[in-house]
Amino acid sequence: AQSVTQLDSHVSVSEGTPVLLRCNYSSSYSPSLFWYVQHPNKGLQLLLKYTSAATLVKGINGFEAEFKKSETSFHLTKPSAHMSDAAEYFCVKNSGYSTLTFGKGTMLLVSP
Amino acid sequence: DTGVSQDPRHKITKRGQNVTFRCDPISEHNRLYWYRQTLGQGPEFLTYFQNEAQLEKSRLLSDRFSAERPKGSFSTLEIQRTEQGDSAMYLCASSWGQTDGDTQYFGPGTRLTVL
Numbered sequence: 001a002q003s004v005t006q007l008d009s010h011v012s013v014s015e016g017t018p019v020l021l022r023c024n025y026s027s028s029y030s031p032s033l034f035w036y037v038q039h040p041n042k043g044l045q046l047l048l049k050y051t052s053a054a055t056l057v058k059g060i061n062g063f064e065a066e067f068k069k070s071e072t073s074f075h076l077t078k079p080s081a082h083m084s085d086a087a088e089y090f091c092v093k094n095s096g097y098s099t100l101t102f103g104k105g106t107m108l109l110v111s112p
Numbered sequence: 113d114t115g116v117s118q119d120p121r122h123k124i125t126k127r128g129q130n131v132t133f134r135c136d137p138i139s140e141h142n143r144l145y146w147y148r149q150t151l152g153q154g155p156e157f158l159t160y161f162q163n164e165a166q167l168e169k170s171r172l173l174s175d176r177f178s179a180e181r182p183k184g185s186f187s188t189l190e191i192q193r194t195e196q197g198d199s200a201m202y203l204c205a206s207s208w209g210q211t212d213g214d215t216q217y218f219g220p221g222t223r224l225t226v227l
Contacts, residue, residue, distance in 0.1 A: 034215075036218075041220075042220065043115075043116070043203075043218045043219055043220040043221065044155070044203070044205075044218040045218075046215055046216075046217070049215060090154050090155075092154075095157075098143060098145075098160060098168075098207070098214065099145070099157040099160060099168060099170075100145075100147075100155075100157060100216060101157070102154030102155050102156070103154055104152070104153055104154050105152075105153070105154050
């Protein structure tokens with residue numbers, strides 16, 4: 001069973017408008033959760049991580065995510081999209097033994 | 113640059129040949145991971161080391177795959193008798209720590225194409 005579900009394979013926004021990338025996870029405990037970004041021909045870069053401290057997590061480049069245990073969600077948001085945000089975003093869960101389970105990814109397209 | 117490095121960045125081989133990839137982690141990191149990413153999918157875990165000990169292997173890692181980290185520093189991933197289904201991006205990551213919440217830092221990957 002997929003333990004990390006990214007609800008949209010593609011999201012299109014206009015520059016300057018808000019971004020919402022949705023992620024749901026399944027776990028019997030409060031996991032460590034991450035968002036990574038992958039730009040074309042570049043390595044995966046960590047945007048932010050949640051490890052059971054504050055439920056609202058701030059990351060790099062203006063991104064943030066909110067951990068909601070009751071909804072088993074960890075959605076990624078940004079108030080205003082920039083052209084440079086166009087990339088593929090992965091919601092990731094730590095699955096124990098230090099291994100990561102990735103969602104299938106959401107491609108963010110930003111139009112001028 | 114002190115990030116994770118991988119070599120080669122691209123490898124094209126013929127079916128049946130053996131290939132070996134190398135990963136150099138961030139120098140002080142004690143954990144090293146290998147993942148595989150196929151087109152349109154997120155990376156999938158293959159195996160990981162803590163220092164030189166290989167502690168976990170995925171069922172994806174068939175007996176044609178072997179990984180080593182001989183001195184707890186760099187690691188190699190070898191695929192024997194390559195098949196077309198092995199074509200993928202092979203990613204290496206490293207981290208420092210003892211907990212499951214440790215951040216993993218990824219290298220740029222090695223793209224393997226099996227003809």
